[in-house]
Amino acid sequence: MINANDYLEMGMAFHGHKCPAMPLGLRAGAIAMNKLGVERAQDKELKVISETGKGHAAGCFLDGIMAVTGCTYGKSNIEKLYHNKMAFTLIDVKNEKSVRVTLKPEFFKNTLNSPFVQERKKGVPPQDIDPMIADPLVEKVLSMPEKAFLTVGEIKPFKIVKKSGVFEAVPCDDCGEMTFVDKLVKTDKGDICLGCDGK
Ligand SMILES: [Zn+2]
Ligand SMILES: [Zn+2]
Numbered sequence: 001m002i003n004a005n006d007y008l009e010m011g012m013a014f015h016g017h018k019c020p021a022m023p024l025g026l027r028a029g030a031i032a033m034n035k036l037g038v039e040r041a042q043d044k045e046l047k048v049i050s051e052t053g054k055g056h057a058a059g060c061f062l063d064g065i066m067a068v069t070g071c072t073y074g075k076s077n078i079e080k081l082y083h084n085k086m087a088f089t090l091i092d093v094k095n096e097k098s099v100r101v102t103l104k105p106e107f108f109k110n111t112l113n114s115p116f117v118q119e120r121k122k123g124v125p126p127q128d129i130d131p132m133i134a135d136p137l138v139e140k141v142l143s144m145p146e147k148a149f150l151t152v153g154e155i156k157p158f159k160i161v162k163k164s165g166v167f168e169a170v171p172c173d174d175c176g177e178m179t180f181v182d183k184l185v186k187t188d189k190g191d192i193c194l195g196c197d198g199k
Helices: 004-015 021-036 061-069 105-112 115-121 131-143
Strands: 046-050 078-080 087-092 097-103 150-152 169-171 178-180 185-187 190-192
Touching (some): 021 097, 021 150, 061 087, 115 131
Antiparallel strands (some): 046 087, 087 097, 097 150, 169 178, 185 190
16 A cells, blocks of 8 residues: 655655645545555556646646656656646556546635635745645645545546657757657758757
Protein backbone atom coordinates (compact mmCIF):
# COMPACT_ATOMS: atom_id res chain seq x y z
CA MET A 1 0.00 0.00 0.00
CA ILE A 2 1.21 3.45 -0.91
CA ASN A 3 1.01 6.09 1.83
CA ALA A 4 0.94 9.74 0.72
CA ASN A 5 2.72 10.83 3.91
CA ASP A 6 5.84 8.92 2.88
CA TYR A 7 6.18 11.22 -0.12
CA LEU A 8 5.48 14.55 1.59
CA GLU A 9 9.09 15.58 2.17
CA MET A 10 10.25 14.60 -1.31
CA GLY A 11 7.15 16.17 -2.85
CA MET A 12 7.75 19.47 -1.03
CA ALA A 13 11.42 19.57 -2.08
CA PHE A 14 10.41 18.90 -5.67
CA HIS A 15 7.45 21.30 -5.66
CA GLY A 16 9.17 24.23 -3.94
CA HIS A 17 6.62 25.50 -1.42
CA LYS A 18 4.08 24.32 1.14
CA CYS A 19 0.52 24.45 -0.17
CA PRO A 20 -2.57 22.25 0.20
CA ALA A 21 -2.86 21.33 -3.51
CA MET A 22 0.42 19.42 -3.84
CA PRO A 23 -0.38 17.10 -0.88
CA LEU A 24 -3.87 16.73 -2.32
CA GLY A 25 -2.19 15.30 -5.43
CA LEU A 26 -0.14 12.96 -3.24
CA ARG A 27 -3.32 11.68 -1.61
CA ALA A 28 -5.26 11.30 -4.85
CA GLY A 29 -2.30 9.66 -6.59
CA ALA A 30 -1.75 7.20 -3.74
CA ILE A 31 -5.45 6.28 -3.65
CA ALA A 32 -5.48 5.67 -7.42
CA MET A 33 -2.34 3.52 -7.11
CA ASN A 34 -3.85 1.47 -4.29
CA LYS A 35 -7.04 0.99 -6.29
CA LEU A 36 -4.99 -0.48 -9.18
CA GLY A 37 -2.64 -2.29 -6.77
CA VAL A 38 0.50 -0.84 -8.35
CA GLU A 39 3.87 0.36 -7.11
CA ARG A 40 5.52 3.69 -7.94
CA ALA A 41 6.82 3.77 -11.53
CA GLN A 42 10.55 3.13 -11.87
CA ASP A 43 10.33 3.50 -15.62
CA LYS A 44 7.07 3.57 -17.56
CA GLU A 45 5.07 0.97 -15.66
CA LEU A 46 2.47 3.66 -14.99
CA LYS A 47 1.09 6.51 -17.01
CA VAL A 48 -0.92 9.57 -15.95
CA ILE A 49 -3.31 11.50 -18.15
CA SER A 50 -4.11 14.68 -16.24
CA GLU A 51 -7.09 16.86 -17.04
CA THR A 52 -5.58 19.86 -15.26
CA GLY A 53 -4.26 22.85 -17.21
CA LYS A 54 -2.15 25.90 -16.54
CA GLY A 55 -2.83 29.26 -14.99
CA HIS A 56 -5.66 28.05 -12.76
CA ALA A 57 -5.85 27.62 -8.98
CA ALA A 58 -4.68 24.32 -7.50
CA GLY A 59 -2.56 23.34 -10.51
CA CYS A 60 0.04 22.29 -7.89
CA PHE A 61 -2.13 19.14 -7.56
CA LEU A 62 -0.26 17.61 -10.51
CA ASP A 63 3.15 17.93 -8.83
CA GLY A 64 1.84 15.76 -5.99
CA ILE A 65 0.59 13.20 -8.51
CA MET A 66 3.98 13.20 -10.25
CA ALA A 67 5.87 12.83 -6.95
CA VAL A 68 3.90 9.85 -5.69
CA THR A 69 3.30 7.98 -8.95
CA GLY A 70 6.75 8.53 -10.48
CA CYS A 71 5.07 9.57 -13.73
CA THR A 72 7.19 12.48 -14.94
CA TYR A 73 7.72 14.67 -17.98
CA GLY A 74 11.30 13.41 -18.37
CA LYS A 75 10.11 9.81 -18.71
CA SER A 76 7.19 11.03 -20.84
CA ASN A 77 4.72 8.88 -18.97
CA ILE A 78 2.49 11.80 -18.14
CA GLU A 79 0.43 14.06 -20.31
CA LYS A 80 -1.81 17.02 -19.65
CA LEU A 81 -5.10 17.54 -21.44
CA TYR A 82 -5.55 21.20 -20.37
CA HIS A 83 -9.25 20.66 -19.70
CA ASN A 84 -8.82 22.75 -16.51
CA LYS A 85 -10.49 20.06 -14.43
CA MET A 86 -9.30 18.51 -11.19
CA ALA A 87 -9.22 14.95 -12.48
CA PHE A 88 -6.75 12.43 -13.83
CA THR A 89 -6.54 8.87 -15.09
CA LEU A 90 -3.86 6.53 -13.79
CA ILE A 91 -2.94 3.66 -16.11
CA ASP A 92 -1.28 0.38 -15.22
CA VAL A 93 0.62 -0.03 -18.49
CA LYS A 94 1.53 -3.71 -18.15
CA ASN A 95 -1.95 -4.88 -17.27
CA GLU A 96 -3.67 -2.27 -19.48
CA LYS A 97 -6.00 -1.17 -16.70
CA SER A 98 -6.93 2.34 -15.66
CA VAL A 99 -8.78 4.29 -13.02
CA ARG A 100 -10.04 7.87 -13.23
CA VAL A 101 -10.28 9.93 -10.08
CA THR A 102 -11.76 13.35 -9.62
CA LEU A 103 -12.13 15.81 -6.77
CA LYS A 104 -15.68 16.01 -5.44
CA PRO A 105 -17.41 19.24 -6.52
CA GLU A 106 -18.43 20.28 -2.99
CA PHE A 107 -14.95 19.69 -1.65
CA PHE A 108 -13.32 21.62 -4.47
CA LYS A 109 -15.80 24.50 -4.14
CA ASN A 110 -14.80 24.82 -0.49
CA THR A 111 -11.13 24.64 -1.42
CA LEU A 112 -11.55 27.63 -3.72
CA ASN A 113 -12.87 29.59 -0.74
CA SER A 114 -10.09 28.51 1.61
CA PRO A 115 -7.99 31.17 3.36
CA PHE A 116 -4.98 29.94 1.34
CA VAL A 117 -6.70 30.67 -1.96
CA GLN A 118 -7.92 34.04 -0.62
CA GLU A 119 -4.30 34.99 0.02
CA ARG A 120 -3.30 33.80 -3.47
CA LYS A 121 -6.10 35.93 -4.97
CA LYS A 122 -4.64 38.95 -3.19
CA GLY A 123 -1.39 38.21 -5.00
CA VAL A 124 0.58 36.69 -2.09
CA PRO A 125 3.08 34.15 -3.48
CA PRO A 126 2.45 30.66 -2.04
CA GLN A 127 5.83 30.55 -0.28
CA ASP A 128 5.00 33.77 1.60
CA ILE A 129 1.66 32.61 2.97
CA ASP A 130 1.62 32.44 6.77
CA PRO A 131 2.23 28.87 8.02
CA MET A 132 -0.68 29.51 10.42
CA ILE A 133 -2.85 29.42 7.29
CA ALA A 134 -1.04 26.78 5.23
CA ASP A 135 -0.13 24.20 7.90
CA PRO A 136 -3.64 23.30 9.16
CA LEU A 137 -4.87 22.97 5.57
CA VAL A 138 -2.03 20.63 4.66
CA GLU A 139 -2.69 18.63 7.85
CA LYS A 140 -6.35 18.33 6.90
CA VAL A 141 -5.53 17.18 3.37
CA LEU A 142 -3.24 14.47 4.71
CA SER A 143 -5.71 13.15 7.27
CA MET A 144 -9.20 13.54 5.79
CA PRO A 145 -11.03 10.37 4.73
CA GLU A 146 -10.97 9.52 1.02
CA LYS A 147 -14.75 9.86 0.78
CA ALA A 148 -14.54 13.49 1.88
CA PHE A 149 -12.79 14.63 -1.26
CA LEU A 150 -12.38 12.03 -3.98
CA THR A 151 -14.52 10.14 -6.45
CA VAL A 152 -12.73 6.99 -7.55
CA GLY A 153 -14.04 5.39 -10.72
CA GLU A 154 -14.25 1.72 -11.61
CA ILE A 155 -11.19 -0.04 -13.01
CA LYS A 156 -11.44 0.00 -16.79
CA PRO A 157 -9.39 -1.53 -19.61
CA PHE A 158 -6.97 0.86 -21.29
CA LYS A 159 -5.34 -0.10 -24.58
CA ILE A 160 -1.69 0.94 -24.75
CA VAL A 161 -0.03 1.55 -28.11
CA LYS A 162 3.59 0.61 -27.52
CA LYS A 163 6.29 2.56 -29.36
CA SER A 164 9.99 1.94 -28.98
CA GLY A 165 12.21 4.86 -27.99
CA VAL A 166 14.39 6.81 -30.43
CA PHE A 167 18.10 6.41 -29.70
CA GLU A 168 19.62 8.03 -32.82
CA ALA A 169 20.42 11.76 -32.87
CA VAL A 170 22.40 13.76 -35.45
CA PRO A 171 23.37 17.44 -35.74
CA CYS A 172 20.82 19.70 -37.47
CA ASP A 173 22.24 20.80 -40.87
CA ASP A 174 21.44 24.43 -40.01
CA CYS A 175 22.20 25.10 -36.32
CA GLY A 176 24.35 22.04 -35.70
CA GLU A 177 22.52 21.09 -32.51
CA MET A 178 21.93 17.42 -31.80
CA THR A 179 18.39 16.41 -32.68
CA PHE A 180 16.65 13.06 -32.45
CA VAL A 181 16.13 11.92 -36.02
CA ASP A 182 12.37 11.43 -35.83
CA LYS A 183 11.91 15.21 -35.55
CA LEU A 184 14.20 16.33 -38.38
CA VAL A 185 12.60 17.93 -41.45
CA LYS A 186 13.99 17.32 -44.95
CA THR A 187 14.60 20.68 -46.72
CA ASP A 188 16.88 22.27 -49.39
CA LYS A 189 19.24 23.17 -46.52
CA GLY A 190 19.42 19.51 -45.51
CA ASP A 191 17.83 17.76 -42.54
CA ILE A 192 16.99 20.50 -40.07
CA CYS A 193 15.43 20.74 -36.63
CA LEU A 194 11.98 22.15 -35.90
CA GLY A 195 13.62 25.20 -34.30
CA CYS A 196 15.30 26.08 -37.59
CA ASP A 197 12.44 25.02 -39.85
CA GLY A 198 10.34 28.04 -40.86
CA LYS A 199 12.54 30.70 -39.27
ZN1 LIG B 1 1.81 24.58 -4.60
ZN1 LIG C 1 18.55 23.55 -36.09
